Amino acid sequence: MRLDYVRELDEYPTGRRRIRILAMAVLAILIGSYEGQIAPVVPLLLRDLDMSLTTYGSLSALAVIAGAIAAGVGGRLTDRLGRVRLLVPLMLLTAACCFAMTLVHTPGQLLAARVALAFVDGMAMAGTAPLVRDFSPRMGRAQAFGFWTWGPVGANFLAAAIAGATLPLLNDSWRSQFVIMGTISLVVSIIIAFNIADLSPQLRARIQQTEHRTLAVADPSRPARVRDLFAHGHIWAHLIGIGLWLVLYLTLALYGQTMLVQTFHVSAAQASQIMTAFWVLDLAALVAVGRISDRWQLRKPISVVGTAAAAAITGYLVILMGRPAVPAVHLMVTGALLGTALAVAYGPWMANFSENAEDVDPRLQGTAWGAYGFLSRAMAVVALFAVPRVVEESGWQTWLAASLVCLLLYIPASLFFRGPWRRPMTATEWKPAAAVGSAE
Known part of the structure; x- marks a missing residue:
């Protein structure tokens, strides 16, 4: 070497x-x-x-x-x-x-x-x-x-x-x-x-499309221009949609244990166990659902189903916050289901975003993912500043309800993503959603 x-x-x-x-x-x-x-x-x-x-x-x-x-x-x-x-x-x-x-x-x-x-x-x-x-x-x-x-x-x-x-x-x-x-x-x-x-x-x-089959090649006479990527509305729909989706995910990642301790009065050890169940099921579902999404060559419907399920479970968690006592096992099961639902949504979205950006110009993948990296960190900054202040004024139930609204807004944003809603008859019938190197 x-x-x-x-x-x-x-x-x-x-x-x-x-x-x-x-x-x-x-x-x-x-x-x-x-x-x-x-x-x-x-x-x-x-x-x-x-x-x-x-x-x-x-x-x-x-x-x-x-x-x-x-x-x-x-x-x-x-x-x-x-x-x-x-x-x-x-x-x-x-x-x-x-x-x-x-x-x-x-x-x-x-x-x-x-x-x-x-x-x-x-x-x-x-x-x-x-x-x-x-x-x-x-x-x-x-x-x-x-x-x-x-x-x-x-x-x-x-x-x-x-x-x-x-x-x-x-x-x-x-x-x-x-x-x-x-x-x-x-x-x-x-x-x-x-x-x-x-x-x-x-x-x-x-x-x-596969290791041996090329679907399209960017026009070498046309330079890769950043403005071509961001001239497409569906790219902005992806970024806005996932930015809203990340509000709940970042809340759980940054403050999951704290929220559980302060709201349900479980011990720190129990809170960590509940979040462990969340992450373990999330990890397992990411790969399993990714395999299904690849086999069916479907991204958008699977991501929307996962988001809808996550919204329903989050709504249930908001209701639980109004109850006087909730067993730790109950919270662990709820957390595990929420982690699974979020994983169902996230993996197919990543593939969909990559493919949609690729259809604009495959030479701009780094630029597209750089924009996502900037957005995800910007949302983390928002969470770091906003969560403590909202919780101090109104409590965790209010913040989680706001996160639920943001999660639901991902669904209408997904209507603007490119890609099929139904499974193609055969994998080879699938074609890129947009002409490579073109602008809307």
Whole structure:
């Protein structure tokens, strides 16, 4: 294998080679998400730096803003320079940022360290979703993106498990976790560098239905222009729709345990068990539903059904919040069903968004996913600022009801997405929804 980390392929890879490269992209998003995990050591960090939770929340929001800007910029750069050319060196740099966290002794230093890490990591991870698109033909794309989603979700488990196993052995030193994090990230980054590859610009311009069948190729005489992507209404419908959908998801990801403890008066351990059931079923459903979506070659109807089911379960949870006592087992089952429903919606949406952007111009995948990366982080900033204030004034029931309304608004937005509502008679009858390189 060549030592040059940028390996461009001039022929579309098949079989195990393609799967190995896809696995590296999934591993990259897992490690990138793990590097951003700080929740397991926040109590220790607050005590050591003599910092309030409000101050920590503000610092975190500023770091997320930096990551949002980086994701938008990085997405465009991956289209211009290539995915791997940015991914590998930036992953090595994020490992260095993890080690730098051990030098933090004041809230100001924490802000500088977290902003630097968020910016570098946001730009690095902007290339992972486009890589999944590049190496996953449409017949298997929803399942591939289901595995990609394991990265952000699995990072929660990885950080919690490592912290739980090592903190007691290392005198509850929060700095020890960043040494471990940096070491793991450095080793994995080197492994990825020697096993990942990039498609040549000519191959990235193709739309692949299967490993061996190309549906369309972008016109090489027409430059890839960002304004062409955002001139299409269905792209904006995707971004607005998923932005509203993310309100509930981010609420659960950022404040799930806190909401359960404060609303249902369960213990912190019980709240973690309930959220564990949510994430475990979410992970399993992502891959299972992705497989069904690929087999049927349907995206929109499956995503809408999942969203409608999630809305119904969320509505039930809002009702439960008005009851005096709810058993923990009841909450665990409700949480597991909600996690499943959200997974049913999310995996097919990712495939649908990728395919719709691909139909405009397959050379703009990085730009499209960069816009999504910016949006998702922007919504996280909104959640970090808005949730505590709304809950303080009106309670968790009001915020969850507002999240339910946002979730329901995803459904009318989905009417503007491109793609079939019914299963094609045969997979080979499916055609791209729009002419490649055209504008509406």
